[in-house]
Amino acid sequence: TPLLQTPLSLYDQTPLPYERQLAKLAQVRAKLGRQDLTLAEKVLFTHVADVEALSTAPGTYLQLFPDRVAMQDATAQMAVLQFINSGLPQTAVPATVHCDHLIDAKCGAQPDMEAAKRTNAEVYDFLSTAARKYGMGFWGPGSGIIHQIVLENYAFPGGMIIGTDSHTPNAGGLGMIAVGVGGADAVDVLAGFEWELPLPKICGVHLTGRLQGWASPKDLILHLAKLLTVKGGTGYVLEYYGEGVETLSATGMATICNMGAEVGATCSLFPYTASMRRYLAATGRSSIAAAADQVADQLLRADANAHYAKVIELDLATVPAYLNGPHSPDRGNAVATMKAACAANNWPTKLSVGLIGSCTNSSYEDLTRAVSVIRQARAHGITQAKAHFYISPGSERIRATIERDGLLREFTEFGGVVLANACGPCIGQWKRQDVEEMKQLNCIVTSFNRNFEKRNDGCPNTLAFVASPEMVTAMAIAGQVTFDPTTDTLEDAHTHAPFQLACPQGQELPATFELGDTSLYQGPIPTAERAAVQFNINPASARLQLLVPFQPYPQEAYREALVLIKAQGKCTTDHISPAGPWLTYRGHLNNIAQNMLSAAKGVDVQVGATQNALTKTKVNLLKNHLTGQFQEVWQVAKAYQEAHRGWVVVGDENYGEGSSREHAALEPRLLGCVAVVVRSFARIHEGNLKKQGVLPLTFANPADYDRLQADDKVTLRGVEHLTPETQIVLVCTHANGTVDEIPVRHTLNATQIAWINAGSALTLIAAEQAA
Ligand code: MIC
Ligand code: SF4
DSSP, X not given: OHHHHOBSSXXXXXXXXXXXXXXHHHHHHHHHTOSOOOHXXXXXXXXXXXXXXXXXXXXXXXXXXXXXXXEEHHHHHHHHHHHHHHTOSSOSSOEEEEOOTTOOBSSOHHHHHHHHHHHTHHHHXXXXXXXXXXXXXXXXXXXXXXXXXHHHHTOOTTOEEEESSTTGGGGGGGTOEEEEOOHHHHHHHHTTOOEEEEOOEEEEEEEESOOOTTOOHHHHHHHHHHHHTTTTXXXXXXXXXXXXXXXXXXXXXXXXXXXXXXXXXXXXXXXXXXXXXXXXXXXXXXXXXXXXXXXXXXXXXXOTTOOOSEEEEEEGGGOOOEEEOSSSTXXXXXXXXXXXXXXXXXXXXXXXXXXXXXXXXXXHHHHHHHHHHHHHHHHTTOOSOSXXXXXEOSBHHHHHHXXXXXXXXXXXXXXXXXXXSSOGGGGTOBOOSOTTGGGSOEEEEESSSOOOTTTTTSOTTEEEEEOOHHHHHHXXXXXXXXXXXXXXXXXXXXXXXXXXXXXXXXXXXXXXXXXXXXXXXXXXXXXXXXXXXXXXXXXXXXXXXXXXXXXXXXGGGGSSEEEEEEBOSOOBHHHHSOOGGXXXXXXXXXXXXXXXXXXXXXXXXXXOHHHHHHHHHOSSOEEOTTTOOEEOHHHHHHHHHHTTOXXXXXXXXXXTBXXXXXXXXXXXXXXXXXXXXXXXXXXXXXXHHHHTTOEEEEESSGGGGGTSOTTOEEEEETGGGOOTTOOEEEEEEOTXXXXXXXXXXXXXXXXXXXXXXXXXXXXXXHHHHHO
């Protein structure tokens, strides 16, 4: 049958799994006795390892077999280094590596690419060697950003992908369960083991109506981010449904799913639509669309009376245009309220830089909408934007297509700088040129997804906002973050008469896509040639270092442990292991560990005025409780480790929010962290800590955060005989000698406890492999 013959992608021989999924779905229905399945449940449950073992009791873990794995260069290095230790000859499922995070934006695409190839040669060589050795596809520098490439080439309705990047859910725009994970999770799947996911709850988002005026799919998710906050989606899959879904393009849905990461959702997804069919056809995958058409009713939509854990009702017509920020993507300001918000918060109204594109917003539709705004300005004699203006195409395919169609020229003629097809300024790979602006409080607006402090340019004075690309463009033209195109006017350059911008108009898809430079992709080499491929890691390298499996902590480490830092407020992975210049060391644990918690804000502790004064103004300076000396965070940690003292980190809400980077767990583990105790965790980070053998604990009573002091000594009672049911108690001896007992919770299952006992998950795999 045609279903069985359709390959998974243009680059894979493996067939689409639809036949298998249909058979499994029947088993799932029989096992659970349910005819009210959500789409997410259908896709998840048709990927479980064993339907007979399937349970939907709260607190269970699903054991899953995803269809593929994607990794980007900044996280793939650690994933590959771990895979090397597994000793396996090749990956068990189709996988790809994408070179997108390490390209510094400075002068524009071409010179920046040349520089990146020079400076990152060692890492690119390592990754392409790994791809050849283990049978993976390799998308070299310049090919584009992982999530865009996955959408264009690998995503398919009803499939399941995991990726070592938190925005992997982007592929939900094509109806895929797509989840961001740490490298160690990816290695499990690459090694042929099941991937373990805590059973998510399914939140239905019921869409009615149609977006109006300047509102775009980006605004829909900015609106939801405001509603749900950065942790409101934790533990949930966001499943969209309703007639409003049919009004959205596939790429628009991808934008919405991409930023589900910003509310902490496990992933987001949409049912199969006509726009998905169009997108698949435009990207050369009509055969997948034809197969999807056949199984759509059974597999690619929820049952008619699907049961959702909760439902959000949203009339698309009520969504205004937003500018979210600064410092957090859930800080939602309707564009119409920005004048008041700037006045109330003393934010400058001037816009210094506008940036569009990235993995979130660089579709053909996005860029044609942005250009439609530029055309209106040019028709009124405006020759260039008032703010600096940058464009990051998401892929070589997009870049080549907008070049062919003249859009690229329109951007550059308007003063826009087209950057490499890469992450660039989105992840702090940006040598910002307007250095004068950076000396004072200044605003930038991007069409990216995250806006944490210092993320884009490393500068504490920068207030970053996120918006749709067309809104960024309009604001860049006006040079004001307060510019509301629905009420404010621009001035005609010749007549000086005021004029208003009409709503942007875009084109969903080009008639055909241009592929551009196809040599940037290197496919898997024949199996027989793989064994001969050799790694060559220079022991003196500053960028790559083989991993040594962690040894278990001795029991004393859990007794009278020191508090390294009591982090206050937002502590994202960008605070725990900052990116930007540190991306250089993503393959070298010892070196990158020097950035540990360097951007975290330590709480005002009661250990003396000096530290109060210091920590208020400065991050990455802590009192070493053993010597009284002030040192960088990692130095204090190392000193404790050398003194054979265990230490803990104390954190606030949604600790570890943001990236999937497992460096945020590996670094504390390397330097002797036994536990991280917080009010709440972000999902991926909690999983990463477990994998590396660090106990993730939450206060049973969140107010106990205040009872645990930064100069306490903490004994973790209960850890000696840890079981999934153990109630761990922190016995905290305060500086004045008094003692508090603080109950904490853990979510470790038996397998995960075995990781802790072995030292780390990898230590356990290596031991099993050797046995
Ligand atoms: C991000 O957007 O923060 C990143 C950089 O893509 C990260 C991955 C990383 O830190 O390498 C992510 O989202 O997971
Ligand atoms: Fe790259 Fe930014 Fe997308 Fe992360 S969010 S993958 S850094 S473009």
